[in-house]
Amino acid sequence: MEDRNILKVEDLNVFFKVNGGIVRAVENVNFQLKDGESIGIVGESGCGKTTTALAIMGMLPGNGYVDNGRIFFEGEDIINKDEKQWQRYRWNKISMIFQGAMNSLNPVMKIRRQIGEAIRLHNPTITKGEINARVVELFKLVGLDEKRINYYPHEFSGGMKQRVMIAMALACNPKLIIGDEPTTALDLMIQAQIIDLINDLRRKLNMGMIIITHDLSIISEICDRVAVMYAGNIVEIGSIEDIIENYKHPYTEKLIKAFPSIYGDKRMAESIPGAPPNPLSPPKGCRFHPRCHKSIDICKNVLPKYTSFGNRHFAACHVVKGDSLNE
Amino acid sequence: MNNDKVIEVNKLSVYFNARAGFFKDLIRKDKIMVRAVDGVDLSISKGEIVSLVGESGSGKTTMGRAILNLVHHNTGSLKFNDEAYDIKNKKWMKTFRKKAQMIFQDPYQSLNPKFMIADIVSEPLKFIEKKLSEEEIESKVVEALEFAGLKPARDYLYRYPYELSGGQRQRVAIASVFIISPQFIVADEPVSMLDASVRADIVKLMLQMKEEKGTSYLFITHDLALAWLVSDRIAIMYLGKIVEIGPAEIISGNCIHPYTQALISVLSNIDIKKKRKRIVLKGETPSPMNIPKGCRFHTRCPIAKEKCEKEEPPLIKRQKNHFAACHFSKRLI
Amino acid sequence: MNLKYFLRKLIQSLITIWIVLTISFILFRAMPGDPVSMFVKSDGMDPQVAKALIKEYGLHLPLHSQYLVYIKEMLLGNFGQSFSFQKPVIEIIAQRLPNTIILALGAQIFSIIFGILLGTIAASNRGKKIDVLLLGSALFIYAIPAFWLGIMLLSYFGVRLSLVPLFGMITPGLNHMSKWEYFKDVSQHLILPAMTFGLAITGRYAMIMRGALLDIFTEDYMITAKAKGFDRKYIIRNHALPNAMLPMVTVIAISLGFVVAGAIQTETVFSWPGIGTLTIKALELRDYPLLQGVFLIISLCVISANFIADIIYMYIDPRIKYE
């Protein structure tokens, strides 16, 4: 029954060894992604959202490791793959659109080769002509002039580089694409163009998508579901409508209220007092309690469990509770 | 009526030389110019906050710097408190520097990492009020830091910027401006580098300074929603020109220029019920080296007609305080 | 090809040549007590010869005309007559230059290849034993004066083990050799000097290559390449190396002065009949026309090599190639 999930992350813990000890960057993270579904992971910088993505790609930096948990991709547990297996699986099954496309493209290699090398790696029998045809096809798909396939990255503007990056991510027809801040640092209008492009491609190609960003509005444009992360934990997860209009967790509430809206009263957005915790020594209990306006005594000592609010909407808070889960 | 204006800008242009290359420069007489700011009028009243909104490459930052005489302007006239700029006069410049200041975008770059907080905040006094004793300086610094919300101020005096968070640094930057309480401040994207959670506090601090000291602001930003929140008037800039200017309410209601309309339609918005039709402009802003003839927006304008390619529309009054530069958007004449 | 860049670099090189010519004019001619006039005025100088010399160098002319005459003569390749050899300077240099080029070019090619190789090995194994070992040896070699390294190699392989000849380029007294014998003889003489010279610059190139690669390893496109599913070897070879070559070319170009210094020291230790030993001889004999000629020729070689490096850079950096 659950096999329709293309991705299932179970109890994922990712830790980093650093000089001062162990950073628990991601702890007890659970989420699922159905075929063709898109999920957004939102949170402040350092909340563990990028680390989660890197764990799914098997690309944690040298001092990082998966301490616990499993990641199922199309029903197969991928967490224990060796490097060779990971290499065959990356880009072919899951590809990535990186933040800041200006630096994510190799400056001395033609775009055609940068896209082509990935295609050839995952289809060793393909001919040169077929690769070229595929690159042209991809350029058309993302709205780039096909005459430019032999250009170098510096000959594209910022917005076009991001399109190149998207074309590259699509090269091997992956089942899942992870976008890490795919529109950050772009101008508003270009941002809107890229969002339209992504939505258009999602309709055409029916692929799963994970969008990682600090900007909730991008998620609301693209995604079906949202996971809100704070200090390594997912504090609330649910459909986009549920999260924005029926949020439960106080952190989600703060996040949404910090968003200025030009419809309605001129109301200064609220800021969240305090700062995110030091990752080396997170607070006991609920990690958000020092900054929470609703916290009660139990928050200081006990990590809250998820409760359900129906329609795959869960939150972990002692104060705002739904139906308890059996697990 | 005229004397309540702090800043008056008339037909201001700032051009930069773009080098075509050693030989081409020798041969060509007409140098290639980057027309960053291209004939802009703007005035700011006492105690008023005017936002200058535009995408990157619109010239909004150059405009702010030209007003503070940090970049040289090519044409146009500038007035401060009804007095024409007298930039060659050292005495005039000194008074001007005392009264017109700037808050910068990036608090990680705008504070010298080798200076202690006390030195950063007191530095303006070195140039402006030279005769203060050390005790007077210290008490002024403490007062400024406390105003900026860094309490207790004495804990911060002998720290270095790297010991503070981004929000705290921006508070230090504000304190260093507050200490000489200028009449007019250019704030260049003062919160865009900060985490969303601390932005509001910094903006509130700036508004508080306006309440207490009657400061006027030119608030430069790319964020329309923020501009709408803080300012009295908003000016929309595109390729070196103001295309629309009016009360902040034009954003939430009745804007005229198609560019403004497009910008508003793609505004970051999480209000899923009120999703309106987005007008996504095609292509990118043309290079300021090569500004299109006629209306500079016609290459991307959804309602452009033949006339737009030939004639540049002037900024015309459509309503009290509301001006727009478009041939065809007929609303509100 | 980017003509603008090409012309800019060409003009820069020409300006540098002009600067060198002017420096040399100031040093040899315009400074008070400059060597040429001192030589003419020296005791025991035959008045007849002195007169001829005054005419040859235009010493009776005002300084600025002297300068113009000087520039003209130099551009025509007329470096004058050597005091001590009684031959045109250019002839002496032409005889010696190929020997130095054999030595320097050989060492240069050897050290570029090994420098890049060792630097890449060190960088790809950063922090591991092999990296520490390679970096340590590179730093150690950097600290050794090239001539002393030559002396030590000479005293061990030449004197102690008698494996190789002690000095020169060919064995004196061996005549009527076949081409093959000649080649063998020169090769035997070449081994130690080339080793000395090569070692001295290999360390430098390896360190720079390592640094350049470590910089590139932090670039975002390295992560992109990994995400595409490539293995580390492929990524280093196809993504990191082409980018690391950019700083390498620049560094090799500005290291040419360093290479010349190495050549002079090596040649001195092994009595290699090249430009380096010629410089020393000219200095010892106070043969200023020869010294000036040698100085100018060395500078010209370095400037041209630099220009070539700039052109290579243009070809490997697309940002310059299509501007």
Next chain:
Amino acid sequence: MSRNRFDVKLRNFRGFLRLFFSNTIGLIGFIMLAFFIIAAFLGPIVYPYDITDVAKGDILAQPSREFPLGTDQLGRDLLGALISGAKISLMVGFMGASISVSIGTIVGLSAGYIGGKVDSILMRLTDGMMVLPVLPLVMVLAALLGTSISNIILVIGLTGWTGTARLVRSQTLSFKERQFIERARCMGANNTYIMIKHILPNVFPVIFANTILVTSSAILRETTLSFLGLGDPLSVSWGQTLNGAFNNGAVSIGAWWYYAPPGVCIILLVLSFTFLGYSFDEILNPKLRER
């Protein structure tokens, strides 16, 4: 006010020292350098040596109790020569480096900050100097000016500044674009104030690390010059000793006590600077540690 400020600076300085001395490589470099400095100052008192004091022992004698490092071709004591060489190397290194670094800093700072034509001209000059083969130039200069130790220092100083100039310029350029410079201009600061108060303190750590490097290359350059016969004949530097060894057949008779020790000393001295430079780099540039 000043007491408190002083405390913070002292604390930072202590922190720097602690960091420095916790770095093994830096510590080794420091001890090696200290050894040479002490030898240079105390050596001549404890172990007097006079270059004109010839024929005290046998010619090219092997190390013995009387002459711990043997004698040269004139029967002079070689240990004494070695000790007196330390002083010369250190002197040439430090003084040559101060000249080079001063010129380089002034050129780099003005080129970078003023920009425009000043920058073009100064950088053309620097590039020109950089392309020039320095050793031949130094040889010609040394030959023309005469071979006294002060001339050698001058020549080395005047030719070794190009690297510093480029480094300081690029650093200046990167700081010039920082907003705190514009902030100072907005307050009414003039260029001199900005250069000295804002840019120099930021560039200083890099200049300091560069000085270490320049010192070691000045030492190597003096050694090379002396070996090539362009040294001051009256001051017994290590290069001078090696020149004597090479020209008097010490190599072909295998008199290792003549040519090996000066070389080892040069290597150790240069290595001590390399180690110091390496550890300063690590302290000043924490990014290097993370990579």
